[in-house]
Amino acid sequence: MIKTGNSELSDMIVNAMRRCILLQSLDSEDFDQVLHTAKLCNLDENDTLFEQGGELSAIYLLISGGIKLQRLAPNGEEKVFEIIRPGHTFAEAVLFSGGSRFPVSAIALAPSVVVAIHAKTYLKLVSTSNELSMNLLAKLSQRLHWMINEVDRLTLHNATFRLVDYLLSHIPLDNNDSAGISLTAPKHVIASRLSIKPETLSRTFKELSKRGLINSTGSEIELLDVEKLRELISLES
Amino acid sequence: MIKTGNSELSDMIVNAMRRCILLQSLDSEDFDQVLHTAKLCNLDENDTLFEQGGELSAIYLLISGGIKLQRLAPNGEEKVFEIIRPGHTFAEAVLFSGGSRFPVSAIALAPSVVVAIHAKTYLKLVSTSNELSMNLLAKLSQRLHWMINEVDRLTLHNATFRLVDYLLSHIPLDNNDSAGISLTAPKHVIASRLSIKPETLSRTFKELSKRGLINSTGSEIELLDVEKLRELISLES
DNA sequence: TTTTTGACTTGACCTAAGTCAAGGTCAAGC
DNA sequence: GCTTGACCTTGACTTAGGTCAAGTCAAAAA
Numbered sequence: 252m253i254k255t256g257n258s259e260l261s262d263m264i265v266n267a268m269r270r271c272i273l274l275q276s277l278d279s280e281d282f283d284q285v286l287h288t289a290k291l292c293n294l295d296e297n298d299t300l301f302e303q304g305g306e307l308s309a310i311y312l313l314i315s316g317g318i319k320l321q322r323l324a325p326n327g328e329e330k331v332f333e334i335i336r337p338g339h340t341f342a343e344a345v346l347f348s349g350g351s352r353f354p355v356s357a358i359a360l361a362p363s364v365v366v367a368i369h370a371k372t373y374l375k376l377v378s379t380s381n382e383l384s385m386n387l388l389a390k391l392s393q394r395l396h397w398m399i400n401e402v403d404r405l406t407l408h409n410a411t412f413r414l415v416d417y418l419l420s421h422i423p424l425d426n427n428d429s430a431g432i433s434l435t436a437p438k439h440v441i442a443s444r445l446s447i448k449p450e451t452l453s454r455t456f457k458e459l460s461k462r463g464l465i466n467s468t469g470s471e472i473e474l475l476d477v478e479k480l481r482e483l484i485s486l487e488s
Numbered sequence: 489m490i491k492t493g494n495s496e497l498s499d500m501i502v503n504a505m506r507r508c509i510l511l512q513s514l515d516s517e518d519f520d521q522v523l524h525t526a527k528l529c530n531l532d533e534n535d536t537l538f539e540q541g542g543e544l545s546a547i548y549l550l551i552s553g554g555i556k557l558q559r560l561a562p563n564g565e566e567k568v569f570e571i572i573r574p575g576h577t578f579a580e581a582v583l584f585s586g587g588s589r590f591p592v593s594a595i596a597l598a599p600s601v602v603v604a605i606h607a608k609t610y611l612k613l614v615s616t617s618n619e620l621s622m623n624l625l626a627k628l629s630q631r632l633h634w635m636i637n638e639v640d641r642l643t644l645h646n647a648t649f650r651l652v653d654y655l656l657s658h659i660p661l662d663n664n665d666s667a668g669i670s671l672t673a674p675k676h677v678i679a680s681r682l683s684i685k686p687e688t689l690s691r692t693f694k695e696l697s698k699r700g701l702i703n704s705t706g707s708e709i710e711l712l713d714v715e716k717l718r719e720l721i722s723l724e725s
Numbered sequence: 726t727t728t729t730t731g732a733c734t735t736g737a738c739c740t741a742a743g744t745c746a747a748g749g750t751c752a753a754g755c
Numbered sequence: 756g757c758t759t760g761a762c763c764t765t766g767a768c769t770t771a772g773g774t775c776a777a778g779t780c781a782a783a784a785a
Contacts, residue, residue, distance in 0.1 A: 322636075324644040326725055332636065347622070347629035354636045377622075384621040385584070385614075391628040392584035398635040399559075399569065399591045405642050406683045407561040410772070438733065446643040451772055453734050469733095469781095488563055647742070675763065688742060690764050706763095 260291060260366070264314055268366060271312055272390060273340055273373075276382040285376070288369035294318075294359035301342070307351040309367035312340045316363025317435055320355040321443070331443040334360070334436055344391055346374055360436050410447045412487040414455050415480050417445055418465070418472060430477060434470040497528060497603070501551055505603060508549055509627060510577055510610075513619040522613070525606035531555075531596040538579070544588040546604035547579045553600025554672055557592040558680070568680040571597070571673055581628055583611055597673050647684045649724040651692050652717050654682055655702070655709060667714060671707040 260268075265286065268274055274285060290309070294300060294316065301307075303322055311318075318335040332355055335341050345353055351370075377383050404413050422430045434441055442452040456472075459465045464480055466473040474480060497505075502523065505511055511522060527546070531537060531553065538544075540559055548555075555572040569592055572578050582590055588607075614620050641650050659667045671678055679689040693709075696702045701717055703710040711717060 322640055322644070324640075324725075325722065328644060328725075330640065330643050332639065344629045344632045347625040348633055349626070349630075354633050377625075378618055381615055381618065381621065384618065384625060387625055388584040388614075388621060388628065389586070391625065391632060392581045393586075395581045395628060395632055395635065396585055396591050398632065398639070402569065402635070402638060402642065403559055403561075403567065405639065406567050407559070407565060437731095448773060449733070450735085450774080454772090457734085485562065488561075488565075674761090685743060686763070687744080687765085691742095694764085 260286065260289065264291065264364075264366060267314055267338065268312060270338070271340060272386055273310075273312075273343060273383075274368075276380070276386055277376065281376050281380075284372060285368055288372045290367045290369075292365040292367055294363045294365065296359055296361050298359045298363075300357040300359065300365060301353050303353055303356045305353050307342065307345045307353060307370055309370050310340060310342045310346060310373060311357070312366040312368065313337050314364040314366060316365075317360035318357050318363060318365070319360050319436065319440055319444075320357055322355050329443060330446065331440055334440070334444055336435065343387065344394065346370060346377075360440065405446060407488070409488055410445070410451055411455055411458070412484055413445045413447065414452065415459070415484050415487070417441070418474060419477070419480060419484070422474065422477070430474045432472045432474065434472065438470070497523065497526065501528065501601075501603060504551055504575065505549060507575075508577060509623055510547075510549075510580060510620075511605075513617070513623055514613065518613050518617075521609060522605055525609045527604045527606075529602040529604055531600045531602065533596055533598050535596045535600075537594040537596065537602060538590050540590055540593045542590050544579065544582045544590060544607055546607050547577060547583060547610060548594070549577045549603040549605065550574050551601040551603060553602075554597035555594050555600060555602070556597055556673065556677055556681075557594055559592050566680060567683065568677055571677070571681055573672065580624065581631065583607060583614075597677065642683055644725070646725055647682070647688055648692055648695070649721055650682045650684065651689065652696070652721050652724070654678070655711060656714070656717060656721070659711065659714070667711045669709045669711065671709065675707070 268286070268289070269282070274282060277285065292300065300311065300318065313335050315337050317337075318341070319331050320333045320335065320341065321329050321331045323329050333341075335357075341357070342353065345351055377387060404416065408416075418432060421432050423432070436444075438452055439449045442449045445452070447455070456465070456467045460467050464474070464476055464483070466475055505523070505526070506519070511519060514522065529537065537548065537555065550572050552574050554574075555578070556568050557570045557572065557578065558566050558568045560566050570578075572594075578594070579590065582588055614624060641653065645653075655669060658669050660669070673681075675689055676686045679686045682689070684692070693702070693704045697704050701711070701713055701720070703712055
């Protein structure tokens with residue numbers, strides 16, 4: 252079950268909120284208003300934060316854990332659109348679309364803490380602050396650009412490309428020749444995120460290992476030759 | 489070659505601009521400012537309005553003709569993301585993304601007339617008008633939602649579904665049992681838009697004809713049984 | 726400890742859609 | 756009236772990736 256409360260948002264959480272782009276430009280009075288209407292949600296693994304088609308009442312900031320945004324096809328098949336990591340906000344775009352119904356469902360991949368920012372309160376602030384709305388425009392524009400790249404990957408590139416691209420985009424800070432990545436979700440979720448079947452993901456990992464490009468042990472992936480992987484991507488259809 | 493000018497924007501064009509959502513809420517002074525910095529572009533078929541990676545200097549309103557937004561893969565394959573019809577604006581999202589580089593190229597499908605709205609002028613107005621920025625937020629949000637649906641179609645549905653869905657979404661106003669559609673672009677462009685190969689598109693049209701669901705003559709498609717087509721879509725994976 | 730469960734892997738096989746190559750069709754230009 | 760070229764169609768064949776059905780393995784439950 253989802254436990255909700257807001258009596259005492261801890262310093263850690265208030266700080267996370269202050270750092271968040273969508274709230275940065277608020278003056279302290281407005282920020283307090285957001286703070287007072289915000290609710291903290293504690294999700295267990297597999298809890299649903301909101302459901303596709305549901306009515307939006309808040310936008311969300313993930314504090315800890317992980318959330319998948321997914322959609323269910325009529326035949327029961329599911330497609331993960333995005334895996335949200337701590338520090339990131341989601342559902343902001345829904346605020347401005349007429350009906351205000353979620354286009355996807357949000358489900359916890361692990362025990363997670365989420366701040367729910369009261370939609371109406373925030374919307375009112377946006378509609379009176381140019382700085383805020385410009386920030387949001389930048390955010391949505393960036394997301395849109397990301398979606399174009401996503402369609403590009405899906406239509407112009409194959410499964411191996413998508414996996415390698417995903418791995419490369421998850422290299423932590425340091426830019427060395429070898430890099431370690433820990434998958435932040437079960438492999439079948441990653442597979443769905445990349446629009447490939449778990450079996451194919453497994454085979455692709457194996458193939459990359461055989462070629463000496465990665466070293467895959469459970470959810471720990473070591474990129475043995477970042478240079479060659481980048482080259483692979485630039486050739487691969 | 490693209491011919492550009494702005495000395496005398498005709499009444500028809502000024503009216504089209506007034507009707508456009510992105511300019512609607514401007515007061516007459518601001519609208520005039522937009523008008524005076526706007527340029528009219530006359531494109532021949534196959535003219536490139538802007539190129540992927542190019543620097544944005546204007547946002548565009550299509551007056552007449554047709555524009556395809558496409559991307560080129562390194563291997564030369566092309567993917568059409570969108571086919572713009574008269575009355576619609578494009579490239580607005582690029583305004584707000586940091587680098588301001590076009591993520592796609594825009595190429596005329598037919599002789600076309602486009603109004604180029606000076607980006608900096610418009611951006612300045614947006615940054616001082618809440619109503620304008622709220623309109624834009626709604627617009628981008630709507631596009632984003634559309635992109636989610638696009639990824640959904642690409643990953644959860646097959647070629648037949650995508651074609652039928654495309655046809656159904658292009659039915660003109662009247663909601664009758666039979667409807668005629670004229671394809672507004674060469675079939676290979678439609679194919680690319682739907683991410684299928686021309687050969688497959690051809691075969692799918694034939695199959696639908698054989699099943700008595702459509703009647704396809706060149707670029708004129710007659711939907712013989714809209715009800716059955718809708719049903720097909722709801723079953724089709 | 727043993728059992729159960731869910732996540733992952735592997736092999737054998739299948740299929741939707743792509744590829745290749747050969748025509749057809751039709752409008753524009755000579 | 757023929758030629759050219761762009762676009763579309765058709766048939767034969769290929770293939771990336773999906774499907775199905777056993778496994779394997781490790782962590783949680785009993």
